[in-house]
Amino acid sequence: MEATVTPIDDLWWTATKFSDTLKVDRRVCQQALETAPYRMIGKRQVWHVREGFEAIYRRKYGLDSASDTVNPAKLPPKDRLDHFKAERERLKLAQEVRALLPAVEVEAVAGEAFKVIAQAIDVLPDTLERDGHLSPDAVALVQRILDQARERLYEAITGLTAKPQVD
Numbered sequence: 001m002e003a004t005v006t007p008i009d010d011l012w013w014t015a016t017k018f019s020d021t022l023k024v025d026r027r028v029c030q031q032a033l034e035t036a037p038y039r040m041i042g043k044r045q046v047w048h049v050r051e052g053f054e055a056i057y058r059r060k061y062g063l064d065s066a067s068d069t070v071n072p073a074k075l076p077p078k079d080r081l082d083h084f085k086a087e088r089e090r091l092k093l094a095q096e097v098r099a100l101l102p103a104v105e106v107e108a109v110a111g112e113a114f115k116v117i118a119q120a121i122d123v124l125p126d127t128l129e130r131d132g133h134l135s136p137d138a139v140a141l142v143q144r145i146l147d148q149a150r151e152r153l154y155e156a157i158t159g160l161t162a163k164p165q166v167d
Contacts, residue, residue, distance in 0.1 A: 008049065008050070009048075011048065011049040012039070012041065012046040012047065012048055012049075013046060013047060013049055013052060014044055014045070014046055014047075015029045015030045015033055015045070015047075016029075018033070018047070018052050018053075018056060022056060024056060024060060028056070028059060028060065029056055031059060032055045032056040032058065032059030032060070033045075033047050033052055033055055033056065035055055036051040036052055036054070036055035037051055070083060072084065118150075121146050121149075121150060124142070124146060125139045125142050125143045125146065128142055
């Protein structure tokens, strides 16, 4: 059996085909596809795979397009207050169910983890010399390599935690 390649521009699927392929409930696919452009082939609605996948992905993972998001600055004062109260409650709930962790807690856990890693790296050359019977030259080489790796790790972490400069 010879495989054929279909150009992506020729891929038009029904909601059922999206549902079967993505293992997503057909009703969810159908609701998501309501916002996507379609065309009729015979009596069936079909969607191009690009628009169909995007619409289903947005629906399934709760991603809204930029035009659907709320801009609190444009709301009347009462609605703005309600919006921020709702956001505050959403954040409190996320913290309660541990979907959102306080930065202090994350920093403490990460600090402890890095401390354990640093201690293991500090004793590694001595352990290799004592238990691995490495020569002093080999231990010196290992120490240089570990120092370089530690420096790269430091640079990577400081690069991640650097605060963006505001002009």
